[in-house]
Amino acid sequence: MNWMERGACRDSDPELFFPLTWETHPTLARRICRDCPVRVQCLTWAVDTGEPDEVWGGTTPAERRRIRSG
Numbered sequence: 001m002n003w004m005e006r007g008a009c010r011d012s013d014p015e016l017f018f019p020l021t022w023e024t025h026p027t028l029a030r031r032i033c034r035d036c037p038v039r040v041q042c043l044t045w046a047v048d049t050g051e052p053d054e055v056w057g058g059t060t061p062a063e064r065r066r067i068r069s070g
């Protein structure tokens with residue numbers, strides 16, 4: 001999980017990545033993820049572990065469920 005230390009979100013408000021926020025303002029978290037240098041690692045980890053909450057790798061939980069069922 002060393003990639004987390006290089007995440008573009010490390011200095012961002014964590015609230016942006018929690019469900020109550022991204023459901024109303026999903027683009028704020030996605031905008032941060034879009035240019036993140038470890039987006040691929042983050043998304044891969046979230047899909048592989050079945051992370052059920054929050055925005056990871058620019059995706060919502062519903063989007064990751066679709067990827068897993070793909």
Ligand code: SF4
Nearest residue numbers: 007009033036042057
């Ligand atoms: S992809 Fe998004 S959630 Fe993942 S480390 Fe980067 S900024 Fe954070």
